[in-house]
Amino acid sequence: MRSVLSTLLSAAIAAQAVLASPIRARSPYSVKETHYAPREWTKLNRANGESLIELQIGLKQGNFDELERHLYEVSDPEHERYGKHLSAEAVDELVKPTKESSDLVHEWLRENGVEDLSYSSAKDWIIVRLPVEFVEHLLDTEYHNYKHEDGHVVARTTRWSLPRHLHAHIDTVQPTTSFFRTAANDATWVNAPAEVPASYQKPSNASIAAVCNVTSVTPECFATLYSTKWYKPQALKKNKVGFTNYLGEIPIRPDTEIFLKKYAPASVSSAKSFKQYSIDNGPVQDGPLTYNQSTVEGISREANLDVQAISGISKLTPITSYSTGGEPPFIPDPSTPTNTNEPYLAWVNWLLTQKSIPQVISTSYGEPEQSIPRSYAERVCKQFAQVGARGTTLFFSSGDHGIGGTDKCYSNDGKNTYKFIPNFPASCPFVTSVGATMNFQPEVAVYRASRNVSGVFRDFYAGGSGFSEYFTRPKYQDKVVPAYVKSLGGLYDGLYEKKGRAYPDLAAQGLYFAYVWNLTEGVISGTSASAPLSAGIFTLVNDALLASGKSPLGFLNPWLYSKGYKGLTDITNGTSHGCNVDGFPVTKGWDPVTGFGTPNFPDLVKLSGADCGW
Template sequence: MVGFTAVFSALLAAQAALAGPIRSRTPYRVKDSHHVPRDWRRVGRAPGSHIIDLQIAVKQGNFAALEKHLYEVSDPDHPRYGNHFSADEVKELVKPTDETLDLVHEWLGDNGIVPSAYSSAKDWITVSLPVEAIEQLLDTEYQIYEHKEGGKVARAPAWSLPAHLHDHIDTIQPTNSFFRARAEKFDHVETPIYIDAQYTPSLNSTLNAVCNVSSVTPECFQTLYSTKGYKTQASDKNAIGFNNFLGEHPIRSDAELFLAKYRPEAASSAKDFPMYTIADGPGDYALTPQEIEDGTSKEANLDVQAIAGISWKTPIVSYSTGGSPPFDPSVSTPTNTNEPYLVWVQWLLSQESLPQIITTSYADDEQTVPKSYAVRVCNEFAQVGLRGTSLLFSSGDSGVGAYGTCISNDGTNSTQFLPEFPPSCPYVTAVGATKNFDPEVVAYRPAFTGPDGVSHGNYTSGGGFSNYFTRPPYQEEQARSYVENLNGLYNGLYNKDGRGYPDIAAQGLYFAYFWNGTEGTISGTSASCPLTGGILSLVNDALLAAGKPQLGFLNPWLYKNGYKGLTDITSGSAVGCGVDGFPAVEGWDPVTGLGTPVFPELVRLAGGRLP
């Protein structure tokens, strides 16, 4: 009954809005426009009666102060290091000014529109309206666009606001964002069928005894990254979360099979880790026949198994968020057609307590989302960091860009490398991928066709430089030096002043895992990201056991001190866009970042306690 009442109220509001012309104290002007990405095509007008949950990003009150605080509490040399903020303290920094809220409410109220929801800091306002009402409110037209791989959305490439609101509203969505979250996983196979001909087994007998290049297991990771034998000491104070989107949800029976084989002492943890569902995301249930046919939840299974295999007994938390559903003109109730990151992070920021680390293995080309929207979502991640949570994102699986797609979306159709978002956000830690063991090198596997006739695409650890976000202060020296040492290589194909990523790396080729009761292997930075999260959660465990705060936003510490506890990767490159891409070098590089973890050294550098 509540749902019906909300819809009925929205329809009444829409009728009031349509009863006369849109009223405004100043003329309308275009606020934002964004070219339709090349993988999308227009297929028709959006039905006027279709109801959308429209989210209005109200200008935040003092984000500059929030950013300053974030860098201070994350700088190991600052006296405030580790003094993370509470939920209320963060809200106080970002809540809009009274003037801004009053002006936005006046505009909505003058047109008979009543907000249906607010974010916890009231910096996002949701209104549920039919498309025809939104079109009048924003002086635009919604069309239906279809992606080449399937799925339709209602979008308006350009939209307007009254001139006096331009400085009070950052963005409104869904309008012109074509962000399409994709899992950064590559090729589930039950029998690996491609091994690098140049691979030679490690001369280290300890590694060679436990590391098999064709199926890499938790025992190999424990040995390679020196976590073997560590016993958690602060499981009551520590937790690690991971995100699921696109209908994914972890399958407990598969996690139990995996742990029973590779980490038997941890098998019971598969039965009871909490699974939170957000915005009608999928719940805790076994795979359905349709999900089996579609191959759903391989990513979710990989994430939980990669984490549990390295970080036991640290509690695990799963988040499954709905959003970005295919357009269905028959639906007459409000639909969430925003990208799931915003939905998830708004929910997360409304919670009083958060896990110390959260990993995410999904991303898309940065240019598919308008800069204004990317900046606001990135700012939400900064709020999470100030509260003491490390956000890790996969860096991508296509090097500097997938072959045949390296075309700009600015109307010029020029050739350029394609950075990914959210890993390009400066307030998250992006994780690249390696392969082999002694030494580790950039994860790379060329495209090939197996003996079974199945084609497998090119896979390379992703990396590059953002076109939206400038180089952050914590990596100024390293990224600037890297660009200078390229000596003009790839000039014009990337933004030399952009935020460079990834920041760190770990194994990402042929992970052993279970799906639908069957063991196979899977590759991608979607493997290296949760693995890295699991290792860093053990660092947090050692810190908390010593009475010290968790790592929080990692990057300032990594670039100043933490890099000394990483193994530098100097071989390989971010192959993509028909070229070799950015090479791995001594020090930081935009393909493996600062390197791969050496657990005891990270604990020592962070000031933790080893038992």
């Protein structure tokens, strides 16, 4: 590995000697970004300079404003262009960097001896694998190892620099200052028996009461509760739904087959037919979990939940599983045992290279917004906008710790200010964020108190809720969010950003899902469950649209906030919880706990304009 570093450094020195270092001569370095390490991370020793990292350089996009205009026009049900989604080529053309930006950045890399480059489809991202020591030279910085309180270790810096003339042409470079954990939003309580919530009331509807057990909620309950039970898909050759996997998660086919045989036998073929894609060496497999995977690693609870929640309700709609590894070819060592890549970007940039993508994709992962530098979060969010412009709905779970968890609500600005902590990507305005409910008639905002399970403290569980610190409130929220904020009467002023993008947008069941893991049936909870369940339901709405010869819903929020909300059942009980307070209250109409409420499938289909003869 030392020879690789020496070769790169020698090439850089030689190039600068021949060309008299024109970049450095005309533009000295200055700091481009500073970002503090969150409280959960502890700074250790210097990072191993020989370890390779995959550096992602985000060039300023040429015409994102125009892309955003197109996105809102094709997503607005009142606009004449509604449903006329953009092609992959059209999206790339709008966001590709200008020739000036591209030329200047390539010149800088070439003068530093960096030649082996790869690109995103629009060439707005340059990806290069380099040793840490060389990146330190390139960005005039120092990497240290940082350890998360859960033991996870990454190599990061808290500031990095660029030649001054490149500041306007490069938005972000990572991994540098981002402290991703990419945790799955599941509130699994290991070895904890399911309990009937204190607020539970027996459903008055006999059909719901007959199939809905609050301690093990099944596809038949969801289909009855959300009225999808009697719908027969008509566009299975056109319609698709997908979900993402990170952190080594793999959907297990034998487990899914057991689940579907018991709870949705008509869909059992989905266990063998769903497609798997590996991105950045993400794992895929067809057989059961091995002993090591189930006993030592304990993986695939999240992946199994996703595929089973979707297949249990989407009725044979083709499913695609994306597994993103994000592990560049570096040599692990005791000081840097884990990968240093950024998974959301790796996945979405790969997706944007595909000519055909599912009309709905669910992601059950997220993390505190402040763990990610603003510049990087903004660019990843823009990549999601590109997916929406192509006609795909992106569902993201809102999180499982309300407005910020217990004793964890402090700012990441070096001052440790007490404040609520929003989640990303749920806070991105170009995705649809999904909160969670429990019980059946009425459904209420999900909540389960903290407790000690087998000697291990488990924090409370409540659907992620809040207002972004990074993204301003989008126009589609202007009719409902200011009214909600005003109704609070000053409650929690100063603890959240009133003008930020508020979330979630809607909700669905998220407590005690029946599922199968390692050939054994159990239950699992979290907005990780609510997101794929919502994805499955809206996939059926798309089926009705496609069968009617119409376009899929695509970027959902403009439709949802203008008319689609009428197809949701309003939730009026509960609070968000977190940060050692009760949190935001659930109210009539939209609220930042359950959004507009939970799906009513027949009403959603009617509002979508699908011609189903209903």
